[in-house]
Amino acid sequence: MTGQDRPRGFGRLGHDGRQWRNNTPMELERTYNLNPTRPPLFLAPTTMPASADEALSPAQAIMIAACLGLVAHQVFRKYETYNTAVHAALLFGPPTLIIAFVSVSRWSLLHAVLVLYPTYLATLATSTVIYRLSPFHPLARYPGPIGCKISKLYLAAICVPGYQHKYIKALHDRYGDVVRIGPNELSIRDASLIDPLLGSSGVPKGPHYIGRMLSATALPMVGIQDTDAHLRRRKNWQRGMGAGAIKEYEQIIARRARQFVARLEEQKGTVVIGTWVNYFMYDVTLEIAFGGGSELLEAGHDKGNVWALLNDGMFIATLFGHAPWLGVYVGKIPAATGNLSILLNRCAECAATRVKKGSAEKDLFYYLNQEDLPPNTGQPPPMEQLVDDGALAIVAGADTTSSAVTALVYCLLTHPGVYDRLQDEIDGFYPPGEDATSTEHHREMPYLAAVIKEVLRVYPPVPGGSQRQVPPDGPVVLLGDLYLPPGTIFWCHIYSTHHDPRNFTNPSSFWPERWLLASADPSLPPSSPAARGFDRATLVHNEAGFMPFSHGPMNCVGKTLAMQEMRMVVCALLQRFRICAQEEWDRGSFERGYRDYFTSTRPEVPVLLEVRA
Numbered sequence: 001m002t003g004q005d006r007p008r009g010f011g012r013l014g015h016d017g018r019q020w021r022n023n024t025p026m027e028l029e030r031t032y033n034l035n036p037t038r039p040p041l042f043l044a045p046t047t048m049p050a051s052a053d054e055a056l057s058p059a060q061a062i063m064i065a066a067c068l069g070l071v072a073h074q075v076f077r078k079y080e081t082y083n084t085a086v087h088a089a090l091l092f093g094p095p096t097l098i099i100a101f102v103s104v105s106r107w108s109l110l111h112a113v114l115v116l117y118p119t120y121l122a123t124l125a126t127s128t129v130i131y132r133l134s135p136f137h138p139l140a141r142y143p144g145p146i147g148c149k150i151s152k153l154y155l156a157a158i159c160v161p162g163y164q165h166k167y168i169k170a171l172h173d174r175y176g177d178v179v180r181i182g183p184n185e186l187s188i189r190d191a192s193l194i195d196p197l198l199g200s201s202g203v204p205k206g207p208h209y210i211g212r213m214l215s216a217t218a219l220p221m222v223g224i225q226d227t228d229a230h231l232r233r234r235k236n237w238q239r240g241m242g243a244g245a246i247k248e249y250e251q252i253i254a255r256r257a258r259q260f261v262a263r264l265e266e267q268k269g270t271v272v273i274g275t276w277v278n279y280f281m282y283d284v285t286l287e288i289a290f291g292g293g294s295e296l297l298e299a300g301h302d303k304g305n306v307w308a309l310l311n312d313g314m315f316i317a318t319l320f321g322h323a324p325w326l327g328v329y330v331g332k333i334p335a336a337t338g339n340l341s342i343l344l345n346r347c348a349e350c351a352a353t354r355v356k357k358g359s360a361e362k363d364l365f366y367y368l369n370q371e372d373l374p375p376n377t378g379q380p381p382p383m384e385q386l387v388d389d390g391a392l393a394i395v396a397g398a399d400t401t402s403s404a405v406t407a408l409v410y411c412l413l414t415h416p417g418v419y420d421r422l423q424d425e426i427d428g429f430y431p432p433g434e435d436a437t438s439t440e441h442h443r444e445m446p447y448l449a450a451v452i453k454e455v456l457r458v459y460p461p462v463p464g465g466s467q468r469q470v471p472p473d474g475p476v477v478l479l480g481d482l483y484l485p486p487g488t489i490f491w492c493h494i495y496s497t498h499h500d501p502r503n504f505t506n507p508s509s510f511w512p513e514r515w516l517l518a519s520a521d522p523s524l525p526p527s528s529p530a531a532r533g534f535d536r537a538t539l540v541h542n543e544a545g546f547m548p549f550s551h552g553p554m555n556c557v558g559k560t561l562a563m564q565e566m567r568m569v570v571c572a573l574l575q576r577f578r579i580c581a582q583e584e585w586d587r588g589s590f591e592r593g594y595r596d597y598f599t600s601t602r603p604e605v606p607v608l609l610e611v612r613a
């Protein structure tokens with residue numbers, strides 16, 4: 001009998017895949033699951049629709065599964081998507097199709113599943129790893145640890161204890177200015193590349209916010225990858241963070257700074273200063289952004305666990321920032337994202353409440369909601385956009401500035417000479433009885449400016465900076481030796497650049513005088529011991545390598561507000577108190593506790609506050 005005239009399904013390939021023989025009734029019954037009492041699925045061979053002619057040998061089936069694995073790798077490589085349905089189709093579709101439509105001789109369904117899925121997935125994974133390590137990968141020219149080249153999950157695991165900033169700096173010290181920190185990702189530590197990469201003709205934002213926000217669609221401004229759309233959205237922010245708007249917010253900051261000082265005055269014994277700075281910054285930020293909604297200073301504790309949520313949320317967000325696709329998956333299961341989901345929902349609630357309430361005063365929302373524009377000026381922003389940007393205001397505004405002020409207090413306590421000099425400057429402009437929250441003298445206070453800059457340099461509140469991605473469908477970026485093929489993701493790493501001796505003399509030392517020396521400030525005589533043996537000629541001071549707020553048209557839009565808040569609260573604090581370190585305080589705990597979860601953590605700084613006469 002030939003294959004053509006044999007009744008369908010009445011013969012099977014033999015052991016060697018060539019010999020035909022007739023089936024016995026028992027075999028037929030088993031093959032077609034004719035006995036209705038028998039559990040159907042796992043005992044039935046995979047021959048449902050197929051004839052004997054169409055049956056594959058196990059070797060053929062395995063070969064096809066492997067080939068499809070290779071094809072899937074090419075598809076994944078070419079088409080980046082965060083659509084879970086597409087991922088599922090690519091990951092499980094091909095072996096399912098083989099099993100559903102092609103019979104495999106002598107295999108039960110279970111057998112086929114157990115062999116073909118692993119074959120397909122293992123080929124896909126192996127091919128991906130080999131390619132990523134191969135000289136054919138577009139980023140093969142850049143050095144980096146093998147684990148980083150294989151998967152971004154490697155760096156995600158490294159960031160768990162919070163020392164990602166030090167790890168990346170160590171990679172730069174070892175490998176050079178451009179290091180491969182992910183299969184498709186680079187870290188760059190070269191001050192001369194900051195402007196070309198982040199400046200006005202720079203590269204669009206990267207995808208890490210997709211993981212942080214647990215969504216590829218509901219993104220705040222900071223995560224919008226299309227540069228035109230980003231800059232359009234930023235216009236509302238720019239009005240809300242412009243000089244006129246900040247003048248309005250000044251009253252809020254001043255009132256809250258006075259409340260901050262008054263509440264500290266009521267405290268007895270040891271005060272964990274960072275915790276109170278957190279309360280201050282959160283209250284200020286909510287009032288500026290939404291016209292109010294938080295009274296942590298008044299409560300004197302983390303009412304509603306907002307800071308616990310923020311800290312946990314930033315930790316989880318950092319992990320997903322390294323693997324945005326994972327964030328999108330896990331984001332579909334709120335229980336799995338814990339405090340990050342709760343945090344995002346809380347922020348959304350604040351924004352929604354504010355929208356319902358309408359504007360009583362000109363807060364940031366007034367601008368974000370375009371209430372400052374004449375009626376009928378374009379479409380009002382959709383509610384989701386307001387909610388996403390409201391969440392951004394809270395996370396971006398409170399966390400960063402609070403980190404910076406806490407680090408500043410730590411630096412003053414560990415550098416008494418700096419503390420004294422800053423105190424003198426503040427006392428000169430704000431003696432007792434003067435309003436220390438007035439911004440009138442800020443321009444005349446170079447030492448205050450130098451101290452704040454130096455804190456932001458040594459302990460940047462966003463140590464990694466912001467991610468960028470060369471558009472996958474755009475041209476290669478070529479800058480001297482730097483070659484960035486389409487789709488390349490990169491960071492201009494803030495911490496490494498700030499701590500690079502080619503940019504700053506003694507980069508790890510906290511030394512505000514460097515800013516005065518560099519600006520030829522007459523208040524610092526060249527022979528001053530503060531100059532630590534450096535004169536202007538030998539000082540290394542490259543301000544192009546200073547970028548705590550990032551750089552270019554997509555940098556921190558809240559920079560001016562943040563500087564204003566810091567100057568006001570520092571003057572108010574130092575005018576009223578002499579801050580002393582608590583005796584048992586382990587000073588090294590700050591260095592150990594300064595961790596990088598995208599924003600830096602605020603290690604505890606326990607102090608005693610003496611009210612000044």
Ligand code: HEM
Binds near residue numbers: 237393461466549
């Ligand atoms: C010391 C305090 C602060 C530091 C160090 C800081 C740092 C940064 C950095 C590094 C970025 C990323 C920029 C980029 O993608 O290139 C950023 C973005 C941003 N920051 Fe800040 N920030 C601070 C305070 C604030 C404050 C007070 C606000 C006010 C709400 C704010 C609002 C924003 C916003 C809205 C963005 C997104 C900008 C955009 O994508 O166009 N930041 N910030």
